[in-house]
Amino acid sequence: DTAVSQTPKYLVTQMGNDKSIKCEQNLGHDTMYWYKQDSKKFLKIMFSYNNKELIINETVPNRFSPKSPDKAHLNLHINSLELGDSAVYFCASSQDLGGGSEKLFFGSGTQLSVL
Amino acid sequence: AQSVTQLGSHVSVSEGALVLLRCNYSSSVPPYLFWYVQYPNQGLQLLLKYTTGATLVKGINGFEAEFKKSETSFHLTKPSAHMSDAAEYFCAVSRSGFQKLVFGTGTRLLVSP
Numbered sequence: 001d002t003a004v005s006q007t008p009k010y011l012v013t014q015m016g017n018d019k020s021i022k023c024e025q026n027l028g029h030d031t032m033y034w035y036k037q038d039s040k041k042f043l044k045i046m047f048s049y050n051n052k053e054l055i056i057n058e059t060v061p062n063r064f065s066p067k068s069p070d071k072a073h074l075n076l077h078i079n080s081l082e083l084g085d086s087a088v089y090f091c092a093s094s095q096d097l098g099g100g101s102e103k104l105f106f107g108s109g110t111q112l113s114v115l
Numbered sequence: 116a117q118s119v120t121q122l123g124s125h126v127s128v129s130e131g132a133l134v135l136l137r138c139n140y141s142s143s144v145p146p147y148l149f150w151y152v153q154y155p156n157q158g159l160q161l162l163l164k165y166t167t168g169a170t171l172v173k174g175i176n177g178f179e180a181e182f183k184k185s186e187t188s189f190h191l192t193k194p195s196a197h198m199s200d201a202a203e204y205f206c207a208v209s210r211s212g213f214q215k216l217v218f219g220t221g222t223r224l225l226v227s228p
Binding site: 103104109 | 157166211215218
């Protein structure tokens with residue numbers, strides 16, 4: 001079983017559309033994250049949730065709205081997609097917030113292409 | 116603020132040669148340091164991490180890294196490269212009480228026969 005799974009793996013859409021990416025982890029972790037990897041492979045955190053509570057929101061445009069229905073799921077909804085949103089989006093999880101030393105478990109990514 | 120700098124966006128080695136990937140960090144407090152590897156079309160996997168204690172950290176697949184506070188470095192090494200080591204390697208920094216990782220820009224390791 002995949003520990004952190006994301007769907008879809010590829011997402012191609014037009015500018016202005018609304019799309020969602022789903023993430024599920026079966027590791028029993030309390031904390032989940034969304035990271036964005038741009039075309040130059042730079043990885044930056046977007047959001048972090050701990051037990052369904054938003055912990056980190058890294059000045060991401062409010063077109064991006066994460067939703068955590070339970071601690072095993074963290075979905076990402078994007079409104080009014082723009083060309084600059086094209087990137088690979090990674091979901092990740094960790095055991096708990098702890099002290100910053102936790103190992104992150106990453107999903108295999110969702111490649112979003114906005115045309 | 117914390118940051119990491121990875122010198123060299125690409126490193127090429129021959130199979131069997133020493134692998135050295137460089138990472139320097141900036142942190143005003145004792146850092147936690149990580150190396151993650153990303154194989155093509157996959158998510159990142161933790162290779163190793165340093166939190167406290169022994170400064171030489173051993174990870175998976177024969178990799179190790181040494182925390183050198185005086186040099187603010189955490190370079191990744193492997194004595195003998197294997198073709199399967201070809202991947203993107205990311206250095207990252209965090210700190211106590213700080214719930215996010217700050218990643219470097221990555222180094223692509225190319226291994227030739």
